[in-house]
Amino acid sequence: MAKKELTIIGATGFLSTTITKHLVSLGVKVQVVVRDPENAKNALPDCVEIVQGDVSDAESLIRALDGTETLYIHLNTETTDMNLPFYTEREGVQNIVQAAKHNGVKHIMQIAGLESLHEEFFLNGTIETRKIREAGMKCIEDSDIPYTFFYCSFFADSFTRFVDNNVAYLFGILPHEAHFTSSFQLAGHIFEAIDNSQALNQRYPVQGSEAMTFADAAQRFFKVYDPKVSVQTLPLETIDQLGLPLAEAAFLKRIWEVCAGFEERFVSGETYENLGKPSASIEALAATLKENVLS
Numbered sequence: 001m002a003k004k005e006l007t008i009i010g011a012t013g014f015l016s017t018t019i020t021k022h023l024v025s026l027g028v029k030v031q032v033v034v035r036d037p038e039n040a041k042n043a044l045p046d047c048v049e050i051v052q053g054d055v056s057d058a059e060s061l062i063r064a065l066d067g068t069e070t071l072y073i074h075l076n077t078e079t080t081d082m083n084l085p086f087y088t089e090r091e092g093v094q095n096i097v098q099a100a101k102h103n104g105v106k107h108i109m110q111i112a113g114l115e116s117l118h119e120e121f122f123l124n125g126t127i128e129t130r131k132i133r134e135a136g137m138k139c140i141e142d143s144d145i146p147y148t149f150f151y152c153s154f155f156a157d158s159f160t161r162f163v164d165n166n167v168a169y170l171f172g173i174l175p176h177e178a179h180f181t182s183s184f185q186l187a188g189h190i191f192e193a194i195d196n197s198q199a200l201n202q203r204y205p206v207q208g209s210e211a212m213t214f215a216d217a218a219q220r221f222f223k224v225y226d227p228k229v230s231v232q233t234l235p236l237e238t239i240d241q242l243g244l245p246l247a248e249a250a251f252l253k254r255i256w257e258v259c260a261g262f263e264e265r266f267v268s269g270e271t272y273e274n275l276g277k278p279s280a281s282i283e284a285l286a287a288t289l290k291e292n293v294l295s
Contacts, residue, residue, distance in 0.1 A: 010074035022187035055092030061099035093136030124261025179207035224286035
């Protein structure tokens with residue numbers, strides 16, 4: 001059987017680095033398109049082919065995507081400012097699509113948020129930047145290049161970003177249960193979607209199989225990942241007292257407002273049927289992430 005091949009744009013972010021490494025471990029021949037090759041070289045396995053390209057520069061992308069057949073896009077927007085002239089997930093994706101069409105790319109995959117597929121789960125509204133991402137996704141749809149969109153629930157990996165001095169901080173009243181996913185689950189679904197005609201022009205929700213509250217999930221996660229870390233839930237207004245830049249504080253506060261109203265139900269049966277059911281518990285995820293940090 002021929003080795004699966006994949007080009008990734010956005011491979012060196014918080015989640016996407018783990019996704020890229022896991023795809024390599026599954027046997028995928030990975031090429032990444034990055035602005036800073038030296039940074040990518042330090043972050044990714046030696047076997048990953050690194051090509052310079054910038055999503056703000058369409059010509060660089062045309063060169064970088066030469067020979068690519070299957071492409072995965074993992075970009076994000078972390079601002080509540082909706083009036084910027086350029087967003088990687090909108091204008092950047094437009095440039096990617098232009099380069100993909102020029103090079104005859106046959107399949108584009110992209111990460112998205114579950115809010116873009118099931119807005120009804122979000123009782124407090126959604127992150128405003130979803131409009132930016134959805135505009136880019138519409139560009140992919142309109143390109144006539146077959147696509148696969150992965151609409152992800154909350155990533156349990158992200159708990160590690162909320163730790164300070166051995167305390168993991170959650171914010172606001174978080175009463176609802178969520179089906180936490182992980183970078184490993186998403187990587188597994190991406191792997192199964194490569195060279196899979198059944199996955200073309202599909203919109204897959206990505207959720208873990210077990211529902212739990214944010215507090216329960218965090219406690220179970222850190223019991224394995226780092227038992228020294230305790231979990232505390234603080235009032236939402238505490239974010240205003242953290243001394244963060246105003247834009248960063250506003251974005252963080254909005255995320256937790258959305259999480260407080262996130263009343264999810266399981267809708268990923270078709271994803272499991274077509275792309276495989278995740279077998280790892282949140283404890284197993286924590287153990288694997290811990291191994292990656294120590295290795």
